Amino acid sequence: MLDFLNRHLMHPFMAWREGKQHLRHLRALERTQFDPPEVIRARQLAAVKEQLRHAWDTVPYYRAAWTKAGVHPSDVREFTDLQAFPVLTKADIRRHNRALVSSAHDVAKCRVKTTSGSTGVPLTIYCDEPAMQWKAACTVRSDEWSGYRLGQRVAKVWGNPEYRHFGLKGRLRNYFFDRAVYLDTLNLNDDRIAEFARVISRHRPGLIFGHAHSLYLVACALKKTGVTDVRPNGIISTAMILHDWQRSVIETVFGCKVTNRYGCEEVSLIASECEEHNGLHVNADSLYTEVTADGKLIITDFINRAMPLIRYEVGDVVVPSDRACKCGRGLPLIERVEGREADYVVTPAGNLISGISLTENFSNLVPGTAQMQIVQESVTQLRIRLVADDDFGDAGRRKIAELVRDTFGESVSHDVELVDAIPQEPSGKYRFCISKVARERMQEMGA
Ligand SMILES: [Zn+2]
DSSP: HHHHHHHIIHHHHHHTTTOOOOOHHHHHHHHHSSSSSEEEEHHHHHHHHHHHHHHHHHHHHHHHHHHHHTTGGGGSGGGGGGGGGBOOOOOOOOOHHHGSTTTOOOOGGSSEEEOOOTTOOEEEEEEOOHHHHHHHHHHHHHTTTTTTTTTTEEEESSOOOOGGGGGHHHHHHHHIIIIIEEETSSBHHHHHHHHHHHHHHHHSSSEEEEEEEHHHHHHHHHHHHOOOOOOOSSSEESSSOOHHHHHHHHHHTTTTTTTEEEEEETTTTEEETTTTTTSSSOTTTTTTEEEETTTTEEEEESSSOSSOOOOOOEEEEEEEOOOOTTOOSSOOEEEEEOOEEEEEEEESSSSSEEEEHHHHHHHHHHHTEEEEEEEEETTEEEEEEEOOOOOOOHHHHHHHHHHHHHHHHOOOOEEEEOOOOOOOTTSSEEEEEEEESHHHHHHTTTO
């Protein structure tokens, strides 16, 4: 009943009060996802052309880069014409940040996203409000493919609960509206997992959402302690590789299929599995994707006008597909993503910390970080491998020392190893956090 009221009363009311369009967008997107592939492609092409014209007219970076490359938006008649346009790298975004912002937009009115992206490289992205709402609708549409329905309770297994940044207002909004319960994966132990299990047994979330390795760890702990009554409608695994062995444990414990999702802060949702769980549908209502001969994913975001990302090399390797999906949606498929991989690390007190959240936190907070990898050599020794910018120096080193102390305690020492690059594995995978010692503690928890 509460779920029903929340979906049909609270969400529309809040959307109306905040002047938001995402529910209207959602209704449209639910219809158009079944359009034939050629209709969707034609819509994408028209949207890409419009974004190119907008970028040429109002974004200094593109006008300069395209002039230098001898290309112009009017050259694009087919998707293949886009290949003459230069690729945008993470280094370009870091170097030319404000020159990528459209002169037609005021950054003060944009949503600012800071992220270490999908490869541990910290970036600042500006997104306009209409784009945020459209992207939110695209995300809800794919969330509902998992079996969850908007308005149902959500349980998040996640470092850094977002609502805490907004004080009492955030807590109230979360309590009445977003209805999310959190398990903070930056500080896990048996008691906290047991408490989370009690809460979700009682609250019966429609959706459990989190990083693959955290969902897996929680599933193992529940299995070990005999908790078998948590039955969500959907489970979404996001932001990192979901292995088949993790998927099968999570599905057995929760009695529910896992929906694998792929996205990044820079462009939001990129692709998601549907009910078929066979490949991921590209979010072709926001993005156009290309895959290079060596598997690199190149993304053109045609929704965010404030800071258009055109031919952006997101850093992940994917396996493309030209299959049609049995679900009947015309949205194109990719077979799988070779994305991020991270271990849990363990503190001297025996608490576990999600490596993906840890690295994201550290790389965003340490000034002068171009890329970071954390290696736990022993329970009391960390190695911070860092690709430094010109402005990395004493302030960055002090911040690392402070973060290590606050997160792990006084007994843990660290060294900072400056490196030229943090190479991808041959498969295209990025390993952000490697622990040589957490395995044993994970096994005690049942993993
Ligand atoms: Zn499908």
